[in-house]
Amino acid sequence: MxxxxxxxxxxxxxxxxxxxxxxxxxxxxxxxxxxxxxxxxxxxxxxxxxxxxxxxxxxxxxxxxxxxxxxxxxxxxxxxxxxxxxxxxxxxxxxxxxxxxxxxxxxxxxxxxxxxxxxxxxxxxxIGDSGLDLTQDMQPPKSLYIEVRCLKDHGEFETQDGNIIVLKRNNQHFLLRSECEHLIRQGVLEHVTN
Amino acid sequence: MLVKDPKKEFYDKIQHQRVLILVTFDVDALCACNILQYLFQCDQVLYTVVPVTGKQDLENSFLENSEGIKHILMLNCGATIDIIELLQPDDDVCFYICDSHRPVDVHNVYNGVQVKLLMKDEEMRDIPDYDDVFRDDEDDESDAESNDEGEQLSKRKRYSDEYILKRRERRQWEENRNKTLFEYTQFSSFGSSAALLMFEIAWRMSKDTNDLVWLGIIGVTDQLVHYRISREKYIEDVMTLQSHVSRHNFKEGPENNQPINSLKISFEDELQLTLYRHWSLFESICKSVTTACKFKVWSMKGRKRLHEFLAEMGLPLIQCQQKYSAMEPSLRNNVKELIQKHIEKYGFAPEDIVIPSFNAQYGYRNKLCASDVVLACCALLESPQEKSQNATDSFFQAMDILNRKNTKEMEEALNMAKKQIGALASQVQTFLDMQQVMSAGPFLYAFVQEGTLEAKCLSKPQCLQRLARFTLEAYSAERRSKKTQYLPLVLGVPLDAEQQTSLVIGIPPLNLDDERKNFFGKAFEQAAVTTNSRTLHNYFDNYILQMNTEDRGKFFDALINLLQVSLSLSLSLSLSLSAFICASP
CATH class of the missing domain: 1.20.58.1030 (Methane Monooxygenase Hydroxylase; Chain G, domain 1)
Structure with a gap:
């Protein structure tokens, strides 16, 4: 046909x-x-x-x-x-x-x-002065910071403001959402929702 | 240094800073931590929460996480040790300590720059004066020492009178200092709950919510459940909380206007029966400390008396052995009144069976009593671990169930608590049946046999505390003689079969119940030093220690000696033991 x-x-x-x-x-x-x-x-x-x-x-x-x-x-x-x-x-x-x-x-x-x-x-x-990653927040975020829990020993992690945080299994941190988003995707961190 | 205004001196200081929160493994600290997390999330204070099991862990966690951190908050840990000496921090690091353990180390009290104590003012009265413990004339001492070397003999002659006077004065001061310090540190006790303090900070800043009140309640109840505070102190704290509860839970208009998915807290007299809402009434009576000991449920006669009691109340046995929630409603609703009415005949005082407490209801599920939550949380916190698991895993599991949305996890935790309490009760029964509680003269002692099924879940500090108390009460109920009232108990449980270690706890005698003061911390320390035993004083509660099982014999000999010596000299332990002298012929 x-x-x-x-x-x-x-x-x-x-x-x-x-x-x-x-x-x-x-x-x-x-x-x-x-x-x-x-x-x-x-x-x-x-x-x-x-x-x-x-x-x-x-x-x-x-x-x-x-x-x-x-x-x-x-x-x-x-x-x-x-x-x-x-x-x-x-x-x-x-x-x-x-x-x-x-x-x-x-x-x-x-x-x-x-x-x-x-x-x-x-x-x-x-966009803007230094550019903007449009893919970052596909939905408007509810808060700037989120609470995360480490799932494995990851080692040191430098934040944008130059502080160094040790990501060790079973520690809980309150971090900037944008910084830890990729770590959450990698499975190093877990977002604690209340 | 004691913080007078927590908002100004503590909360405002840590705004826009990174904070490291070190939390110990107890329910009170967990609640305090939860309250703080809420506050910090409101104000976007960045923090890191690290659970610590003991002093060693505290040191390690500090070293690992302290980089770039200037503010460190310690919840229920750290007050009793000289924190600057132990951790050797940089000069600009500041420690905020919120700890219910007493006595607070004098170095912590008088360090005005680096150590801030978040504690209640009125609980800090008995601290020795600064001049009694510290002396600023250190250079005098070095002078004296260089004189001692003996090179400047002529000089020494010239000043000899003055010198001798000075030395005598110094010796007196030192003697006095040792005495004051000894008196200050000989008893370990507990102050206000950390969760309550944190809640009050939140309240002062007008950031308190109903959930935070509930966490504060759980913290205070934890102190009662683990025999850390006396009943009077508990009631005092509960009354404070009650005013907060009524403020948050009062709504105008008819009651059914409230949405069902909001948290409702109510204040009422609660039966002191362990987990009875989630168990059967019969089981609960058999496994609660007071009822089990008064009825002596481990004997045939005791069982009969219990059945008689139930019959007198008009509760059919079948109904009592059913799950509480499945009991016939007409009976269930009257249980509390019936028990209160009939129990006096069986030798109970009214305050033995009921205690003012709080209930929380969320959604259509079962009501939760504050002590239920404490027990569930504690069971989860101290659940026996698999090899692959870390102790900290259970910490966050326990933290999760404090969140009211996790009802399913809560129910699992309640089941674990039931198992733990079952193991506890059957261990007490074994102690009594096999007559394993022995008298060593100045104290009683008992050991959990190695290799029993229960040993594994009992070898945790909080659980051990409850076991020791249960054993002591059961033993003295069994013995009847007044003497047992005046004897403290030392209890050991095997910790690790391969490494041959066991966990040992000492609890004060029952007649000193109102003070909740424990003198075993110092005694254990001295006994360990004099016998060179391989012990590990790792826990923040100094009356619990780990020791090598082989050293048990000599350690106990030393402990007996020590307590007997202090008995005959009626030294500072006299407070507890003079009572014993009177009782013993």
């Missing part, structure tokens, strides 16, 4: 759960492109036959053209949706993506990601 492969791509997109990127389905895309190419060639042939004087081919051309349009729309949707996912991931994971996600991206997507990174960095540097 015409355009069935393209539809498969869309179904694959909708199957993928949010927050993960399925592998770039190059095989399927090439098949769709091949199909489009043959459709186009056939249309060309029919059109040139019509110009030569043959009649009764128009309905065929129209069907093929509609299929072409559909294929195109599906392909673009597929690519665009993937870009959107990658963009979201930039805000979630930061400028360096985990290996398994990178592995699922095609070459063009990687170069797009790098350019997006660069643009974002330039923009964030231009």
């Amino acid at each position: 015409l355009a069935s492969k393209a539809f498969e791509l869309i179904k694959e997109l909708s199957r993928g759960n949010s927050g993960s990127l399925s592998p770039y389905n190059e095989d399927c895309i090439r098949q769709v492109l091949d199909e489009m190419k043959s459709l186009y060639e056939q249309n060309q042939k029919d059109v040139s036959d019509t110009v030569a004087g043959e009649t009764g081919l128009f309905s065929g051309v129209q069907v093929r053209h509609a299929a072409l349009e559909r294929n195109k729309r599906c392909l673009l949707t597929y690519l665009y949706k993937r870009l959107q996912i990658i963009q979201e991931m930039r805000w979630e994971f930061g400028s360096v993506l985990p290996m398994d996600i990178r592995y699922n991206m095609c070459e063009q997507e990687i170069s797009w990601f790098n350019r997006y990174n660069k643009m974002l960095a330039v923009y964030m540097r231009s």
